[in-house]
Amino acid sequence: MIAARLVCVTRRFWPLVGGAERFMGEFAVEAQRQGRSTTLLTARWEPSWPSSLTYREVPVIRLPQFRARFVGTLVYMAALRRWLRRHQSTYDLVFVSLLKHDAVAAHWAVKGRRPLVLIAEGSGSTGDCAWQEQAVLGMWIRRICYRADAVIAPSREIQEELLQAGYPPQKIHYLPHGVKIPPERTPERRYQARQSLAALHPRFHLQPDEKLAVFVGRLHLGKGLRELVEAWKLVVQRCPNLRLWLVGEGPMETELLRQIEAAKLHSRVVLTGSFDDVGEILQAADLFVFPSHREGMSLALLEAMAAGLPIVATDIPGNRALVQNDESALLVPVDSPKELAGAVARLAENRELAERLAQRARFVAVMHFSLEETVRRHLELFDQIYTQFMKNVQIG
Template identity: 50%
Template sequence: MTPPRVVLVTRRFWPLVGGAEIMAARLAGGLHAKGAATTILTARWQPDWPAEIEHHGVRVIRLANPQTRVWGTWCYMRAVGRWLRSHRSSFDLVYVSMLKHDAYAAVAAAQRGGFPIVLRAEGAGLTGDCHWQLEANFGLSIKRRCQKAQAFVAPSPAIEHELIVAGYARSRIHYIPNGVAIPEPRDEADRAAARADLAEADASLAIGNQAPLVVYTGRLHAMKGLEYVVRAWPSVLKRLPEARLWLVGDGPYRTQLNELIGNLGLWGFVYLAGPFDDVEEFLRAADVFVLPSLEEGMSLAVLEAMAIGLPVVASDIPANQAIVEDHVSGRLVPPRDSDRLAATIVELIENRELADALAQEARRQASQRFSLDKLVDRHLELFQRLLDH
């Protein structure tokens, strides 16, 4: 069976970094590795960016994207539709990340060009695609057009439920959870080496091997609930005076977090590390991973932490419940509860036997349920069914 030729459309892509962008890159790379010729169609966010590059063996085409809010979006949508129509003979199927403007343009091109199209919904709740379609200008028109796609991918049960409630055909919705590569397990020597490497790269990341370290990786956004783990830190320090919290990433909430850290006198204890393409060294250096989100689609960051064998403390919300089994593969705490966050973090740092047991089970579940291989295989199976139909 010849692997399909796939065009993956995502308006944001490397070097822009976020969960959706990382997932698109990994899916494209995985498809490419299994013989499916894959092209990424994205926006050219800076005029000095080359119009075409190769990213880990995958061809990336950057289309016009003027930096004006309405005009830029319209130009990009036209460019997506025009490219798909003019290159119809070079692909078999189109896969779009997000049910937004890209999807509208791609579905329109698919209706004219007669090729199957798959839309992947991103995010849940107030930050999800279904809510965006209710609130955005022309959102309902975009929704009606999106509903004509041949298939929809929901990366979490919460997103699957939102699609059904929004009126998307249940029979065309496919639950395919995110997947991550399963790295070598870490040990104490690995942890020490990672800390040494980070300290060498940035003096602000210098930390002794005995100091407890809690890490978050992802966007700095209000809905990530980071305020609550920062507010938890004074309580953590009462029990663990050397404990450090590193928030790895960037986003619109950075200024507010900076102010909160200063107001609570936490300079030197809580550090905003900035964005990194690869966060594996941070995970290897850490003792606990924390995700205090108020809403999630399906957290790639949690899966990465589980895969490397790191105990996870996450908020008790539907998306996290689908990944983390409380007291089995991690700990779930009520959202917005700084006291419970602090107590649970302290418990896992003080009780290494418990932390190690949770981490081992988390790694086992990540390997069995959320591997990158499974993600790619499930997509290839879906693509083949659509092409055989």
């Protein structure tokens, strides 16, 4: 049997985009391309936002929620449960991002009626398992998540955390994230991408002789952005024509703006805001910087690999699962601005090294982490779960 009709649930979605949200959006689009009917449910964070839209041919439904934190969550959970109940005849399986409130509401709505698959995101102190241990009612939410038909772990580190948290081993499935593989980078595509970005806003204009480093991700403490801005004071001393764009949104935005201003880097470091598709930014860039303290399976890092960018990243398990030091990236210790700056300058100055690392990183992405193959493996799992679910229903 085929789970032909899918509902994907992610509380945050465009224009609020991080790695988890972008993966769910790309998954929905690719699943639809592979012949599945897909609907995406999310929260309506601002009253002015439309209650529905189409994201690259995938219908997106924004469900009500209030600004107040606790009340807003309850309103969203009730709306999600209500929608799933009312539209039960229109889908075969529900796929939920994060082991949080969305998972609880989805379980209440579909238990015994439709299969439920969850995907865990993040690891360590910023991961779902840690959140369940720290949040109010977090352990209660964990016990409900145990009841899902399957829980997907995008990385081995997340898989181990799920096991340690008591999730049934037979329900845990290791399935890495995947990304679209763009055309190979060329000087022409780099030039065209820079022209397109400059047309969006004057702050995106780059001089012909300027090089561009980018970070993509949520602007929060665990991403190592304080250290990155600190490192950039050293970078510009060696590479005065190298600029840095921090692409994303998050709670550290105001703090980073103050740090950039205090360091007199306002002409060197730009906070671009969020983009639902960072492909053009990666085409315009010359290198990628990823100084996270902890990661599960980083979609941003995978996208940089697929784009064929030379990479400087922190030497942490989640990053080492994707890139190897001096083979497909330069890896530096966590919380070390000096070594981070040295690695960035080294890549900016050594074109041969940068090209060698970039080519290897792209090869790994193409061979092991393409979105098409990733979604195909997820859909195979969904079909197995749906088939077993329907057999159990018939027996019952």
